[in-house]
Amino acid sequence: MTSGDDLNTTQWAAVIVVLLLLLVPVAVALAAWFKRRYAVAVVALQASMARPLAVAAPPEPAATQPAHPAPALRIDVRRAEDPEPRAGDGAAGGGATIDPTRPARRLRRRVMVVQFFSGLLYWWALLLCMGLALVVLSQAMGTLDDPGAELGAVATNMIVWPLLLLPAALAWAFQAGVRESRVWAAAGLSMAAFGLGITMGGVGWLASTAFALGCALLAAMLAAFMRPAVRGAGPPLVAAFTVGLFVACALIFVIAQFDDSSADEAVTAREWALAAGALVPVLGVAALASWRMLLRLARRYGEKRFSELQLALGAYWALVTAFAAGIVLFMSFEDKTGHSMEWFALAIVLLWLLWRWLQRAALWLACRRAPPPLGALLLLRVFKPSNRSEAFTDRFLAHWRFAAPVWMIAGPDLAGAFMEPDEFFAFLGRRLGERYVADPAQVAPRLAAMDDARDPDGRFRVNEMFCANSTWQPVVLALIERAGVVLLDLREYTQQRAGTRFELAELLRRAALHKVLVIVGANDDVDKVRAEIASIWQEVGRVVTGTQAPVLHLLQVGDGSDAEMRGLFRAAAAAASMK
Numbered sequence: 009m010t011s012g013d014d015l016n017t018t019q020w021a022a023v024i025v026v027l028l029l030l031l032v033p034v035a036v037a038l039a040a041w042f043k044r045r046y047a048v049a050v051v052a053l054q055a056s057m058a059r060p061l062a063v064a065a066p067p068e069p070a071a072t073q074p075a076h077p078a079p080a081l082r083i084d085v086r087r088a089e090d091p092e093p094r095a096g097d098g099a100a101g102g103g104a105t106i107d108p109t110r111p112a113r114r115l116r117r118r119v120m121v122v123q124f125f126s127g128l129l130y131w132w133a134l135l136l137c138m139g140l141a142l143v144v145l146s147q148a149m150g151t152l153d154d155p156g157a158e159l160g161a162v163a164t165n166m167i168v169w170p171l172l173l174l175p176a177a178l179a180w181a182f183q184a185g186v187r188e189s190r191v192w193a194a195a196g197l198s199m200a201a202f203g204l205g206i207t208m209g210g211v212g213w214l215a216s217t218a219f220a221l222g223c224a225l226l227a228a229m230l231a232a233f234m235r236p237a238v239r240g241a242g243p244p245l246v247a248a249f250t251v252g253l254f255v256a257c258a259l260i261f262v263i264a265q266f267d268d269s270s271a272d273e274a275v276t277a278r279e280w281a282l283a284a285g286a287l288v289p290v291l292g293v294a295a296l297a298s299w300r301m302l303l304r305l306a307r308r309y310g311e312k313r314f315s316e317l318q319l320a321l322g323a324y325w326a327l328v329t330a331f332a333a334g335i336v337l338f339m340s341f342e343d344k345t346g347h348s349m350e351w352f353a354l355a356i357v358l359l360w361l362l363w364r365w366l367q368r369a370a371l372w373l374a375c376r377r378a379p380p381p382l383g384a385l386l387l388l389r390v391f392k393p394s395n396r397s398e399a400f401t402d403r404f405l406a407h408w409r410f411a412a413p414v415w416m417i418a419g420p421d422l423a424g425a426f427m428e429p430d431e432f433f434a435f436l437g438r439r440l441g442e443r444y445v446a447d448p449a450q451v452a453p454r455l456a457a458m459d460d461a462r463d464p465d466g467r468f469r470v471n472e473m474f475c476a477n478s479t480w481q482p483v484v485l486a487l488i489e490r491a492g493v494v495l496l497d498l499r500e501y502t503q504q505r506a507g508t509r510f511e512l513a514e515l516l517r518r519a520a521l522h523k524v525l526v527i528v529g530a531n532d533d534v535d536k537v538r539a540e541i542a543s544i545w546q547e548v549g550r551v552v553t554g555t556q557a558p559v560l561h562l563l564q565v566g567d568g569s570d571a572e573m574r575g576l577f578r579a580a581a582a583a584a585s586m587k
Contacts, residue, residue, distance in 0.1 A: 031253065032233070032327060035245040039238035046241075046427055046435050050418055053441050054477050081516075081545040081558055083538050088527075088563040088579070089571035108581040111379030112411035118374040119410070119466045120184060126367045127325065128176035133359055134332040135172070141336045141352045148348075174198045179324055183317050185406030185573065188235070188399060233323070236402040239316060240427030243323035244305050250326070252298035259290045306433040315463035316428055322364075329360045368464065375466040382412040382584040383492010383523075384460070388484070388511045390501050391419050400568050405470065407577040412584065413460050413468040415487055417480055426470045444474040448482045455486055484511055488519050493584040498537060499529040499565075512541070517548040521558050523583045527576075530566040537562070 174195065181191045233242030308314065314322070336352045385408060389397065405414060416426075427435075434440045445454055458471045475483050488494060494515060501508055515524050528537050541560065563579060565572050 031249045032246060035242055035249055036233045036238055038245055039233060039241035042241040042432070042435070043237055043427065046432075049435060049440055050474070053444055054475065054480075081542060081560060083541060083560050083562055085528075085534055085538070085562045085564065087572075087575070088565045089569065089575040107578070108382065108585040109407075109411065109578050112382075112407075112581070115375065115378050115466050116407065116410040119371065120180065122367070122370045122374050123183070123321065123465075124176060124180040126363070126370060127179050127321075128173070130325065130359070130363045131175050131328070132172070133363075134329065134356065137352055137356055137359070138332055138335055141339055141349060144348050144352075145339045175328055179321055182235070183321065183406065185403040187403070187568070187570075233320070236398040236426070239320055240429065241432050243316075243320045244302055244429050244432060246323045246327070247305060248298035248301045250330075251301040252294040255297040256290055256294035259293060302433055302436070306430045309429040312459075312461065312463055315465050315467050315469070317467065318463070318465050319429065326360070329356060332356055371465055375462065375464070378462055378466055381460070381462075381468065382581055384413045384415055384490070385580060385584070386487050386491035386494045387414060387416040387497070388494065388508070388515075389416075389497035390499060390505055390508050400565075403568060403573055404576055407573060408580060409467040409470070411468075411577075411581055412492060413458070414470040415458065415491065416470065416472055417484065418472040418474045426472060428469070431472075440474070444476055445479045445483055446476050448479055451479070451482050451486050454483075455490065480507075481510065485514060485518075488514060492523065493580050494519060494524045495527065495580060496524065497527045499527060499532065501532075501537070501540075503540070509544070513544050513548055516541070516545050516560075517550055521560050522586050524560060525576075525579055525583055526560065526562045528562055528564055530564050532564075534562070534564070 177198075178191070178195060181194075233239065233246065305319070309316070309319070333353045333356045336349050336356065339349050387401070408414065431440070431443070434443060445451055454473065459469045462468055473483050473487070496508075496512065496515065498508070498512075503509065515521075526541075528534060561579070561583075563576060565576065
């Protein structure tokens with residue numbers, strides 16, 4: 009066929025790839041909808057499983073030394089970004105101490121370097137394939153005199169520096185805990201510079217603007233589902249849509265081979281009816297293939313083949329690969345280029361498979377000497393709107409998950425932000441209720457079954473305990489006893505928050521206070537919070553050994569700066585390391 013004819017078979021394959029990319033915003037919208045439905049289901053199941061059980065609190069451990077009434081609780085307040093604890097807060101010896109975050113930070117640095125540079129080199133390889141394909145097309149069309157000059161012109165005019173770095177930088181930023189506003193600002197400036205660069209390179213204003221806006225839209229679609237709000241459902245849905253689309257296209261192609269009618273003949277009503285009837289089983293088979301893909305992802309995730317961030321990154325780079333292959337396939341003109349574009353597309357697919365294997369090997373080398381975990385972090389918090397919880401928690405855990413596992417009680421504020429693929433599948437299959445602790449007798453076995461092993465990328469997982477209204481208190485008490493450090497987020501706390509007040513009282517009653525960190529907002533009334541804590545301390549009437557005044561640490565956080573995240577990580581690691 010010639011360039012002026014209808015689309016050939018190869019170009020139709022490119023159209024299919026474009027359709028796949030257009031499914032991404034559909035997956036993002038569905039993931040956001042599933043998140044809302046998931047949060048509603050969590051609350052509904054908590055209420056439906058409530059039972060009027062009278063649960064006695066576990067007895068306090070017997071003191072090995074004479075017990076005395078507790079002296080007044082000393083509440084130490086400092087900013088989260090303060091580099092070191094203040095004098096008298098329990099640091100041994102008052103001298104220099106070993107940074108407990110150093111092993112985890114070293115591991116995190118290795119993993120992030122591997123993931124960034126492997127992505128960057130892979131993207132450059134894809135750009136090289138697309139550039140060579142463009143050179144072959146130009147040569148076939150008779151518009152090329154010097155292949156080297158053509159490739160150099162492409163590199164100079166089209167592949168300016170924002171395009172060289174942006175895809176790999178986006179993939180890195182969303183797993184590194186970078187503030188989202190900075191990511192989008194940098195991406196917007198990069199795409200603006202890219203559009204200006206290709207315009208100055210000789211491309212018309214209309215074409216350059218359309219291309220720049222298309223790349224910006226693609227970057228937004230690819231990066232959006234990596235946000236915490238859609239990370240649990242977005243990548244699995246993208247994978248399921250991909251499989252379903254290709255199955256449907258393959259079946260349509262097979263059916264089309266049995267059509268011996270001429271292209272010039274008019275389509276009759278009977279033929280339209282037959283086509284519509286054939287479409288129903290095709291869509292059914294495609295939907296079944298998508299469902300089987302979700303099953304496979306849930307099973308492999310349960311086998312710890314990958315973390316949820318690895319799944320998101322895999323989906324991200326798979327779509328970038330599909331975009332590159334689609335561009336190459338669309339340049340196919342059979343009477344001019346022969347099958348060269350198909351070979352380029354095959355090379356891209358083989359490059360994708362080889363890159364995935366090399367990246368897994370590099371991650372294994374980076375994580376094979378991972379440090380032993382610190383004590384698990386129990387995250388308790390005042391339930392608040394998810395948009396004020398997700399970003400802060402996700403950015404902090406981007407650091408902590410390289411140090412130790414995370415435990416939390418599932419609630420509507422973070423439901424969906426840490427919805428893992430197996431939880432998403434359980435929700436779709438209406439089996440989410442099986443994960444709930446419906447009876448206090450189930451607490452011990454559920455705690456014993458929590459995941460405390462690293463994923464292949466060196467991260468620990470976030471373990472959510474699903475509790476009924478009648479069982480969450482025994483679960484909280486059991487988690488307090490076993491946690492290596494407890495982080496209580498008291499931002500937006502009021503006395504009407506009965507659940508948070510219970511957690512605070514039990515921490516003051518039974519926890520080792522040097523392993524407890526309380527977060528308050530920079531604009532919170534610290535004196536009011538201190539008075540509330542002092543009042544609860546008197547209510548619980550805790551007895552302690554010795555006469556030294558116990559200390560509770562309050563950390564003030566502002567807008568969640570990088571310094572605050574590092575300081576919070578350092579404080580939590582120091583608390584988990586203390587005996």
